[in-house]
Amino acid sequence: MKYSLCADIMFVAVGEKGPIWPDTDGIIEAMKLAKKNGLTGIEMFGLEGRDLERIAxxxxxxxxxxxxxVSAGAALLGNPDKTEELVSLFEQSVPKAKQIGCSNLILNAEExxxxxxxxxxxxxxxDALKRLAVIAEKEDVTILVEPVTGGFFTSSKQAFGLIEKVGSNNVKLLYDIFHFQNIEGQITETIKENLNLIGDIHGAGAPMRAELTVGELDYTFILNTVKELGYEGNFCLEFFTFENRDMKVEASCKVLPA
Structure with a gap:
């Protein structure tokens, strides 16, 4: 298994008008924090407005x-009036992602x-994912569909069923443990039954989206189970931390299987 940090969640600040997402410097600081803790990657949200050359x-x-x-237009999946826009924005996002060496683009269907x-x-x-899959296969990138708390998907069966219907190795599910704990629970059994359809895994303490050592989820058990299943993909730390960031990342890394 490979491990990473979600740069945007980890370095978000709270402003008077809502969240202030990290700029290019924040993304690079996340890389340094990942390296300091022995992690080998990061994930990030949108590509727009960031210095991709510096990041690369x-x-x-x-x-x-x-x-x-996250692909531009990620939220538009599932809106028939926006499918053409989604396809166009995805096509524009692919070369930007490749510029920073990223081959996985996330769609979240929030709209x-x-x-x-x-x-x-x-x-x-x-229908939209089948169109996007043609692009993804040609460009050698993977689309990650991410169900989120309060979003469209109400069960893993529904989400994995969609991935099976699309039928492309370049379209996978991003299985976020925090979100699926809120949606239905049954984390390890669901992963066991659908491992071949999972392209990435995210984690945070539940129900408060804190570090892995806080909350009702036993990440030592979950991640050792995932490792024993033979999962060789990425697991991303995706929790909010507005203080004691270094300490919380370090504590979370201690539960990651070697």
């Missing part, structure tokens, strides 16, 4: 991979069509 150079210098980023039935939304998602 820091990635090479520090030996820290950028394992995933799905709420006027449609669940079955209709799934069909819209399936």
């Amino acid at each position: 150079a820091a990635s090479r210098e520090l030996g820290i991979e950028i394992r995933a980023c 799905y069509a709420r006027n449609l039935s669940s079955d209709e939304v799934i069909k819209v998602m399936e």
Whole structure:
């Protein structure tokens, strides 16, 4: 298993008008924090407004991979009126992701069509992902579909069923343990049954999205189970920390299997 930090979540600040996401310097600081703790990668949100040349150079210098980023238009998956825009924005995001050595692009469907039935939304998602899969296969990148708390997906069966319908090795599920604990629980059993459809795993303490050592989830048990299953992909620390960042990252890293 490979380990990384989510740079944006880890370095977000709270402003008067809401969250202040890290700039290029913040992304590079996340790389340094990852390296300090023996991690080998980071993940990040959007690519727009960031100095991709500097990020790429820091990635090479520090030996820290950028394992995933959020595609422009990520929220539009599941909205039939926005599918053309989604495809266009994804096509624009791919070369930017490649510029920083990233081959995994995340879609989260947060702005799905709420006027449609669940079955209709799934069909819209399936059709869009099949179109995007053609691009992903040609460009040798992977699309990661991420169900989130309060979003469209209400079960892992529904989410993994969508990935199976698309039927492309370049379209996988981003299994976020924190979100799926909120959605349904049954973490390790679900991973066991669907490991071949998982392209990335995120983790945070639940229910408060804190470091791995806080909350109702036993990450030592979960991650050792995942390792025993033969998972060789990425596990990303994706928790909020507004103080004592170094201490909380260090504590979380202690539960990661070697």
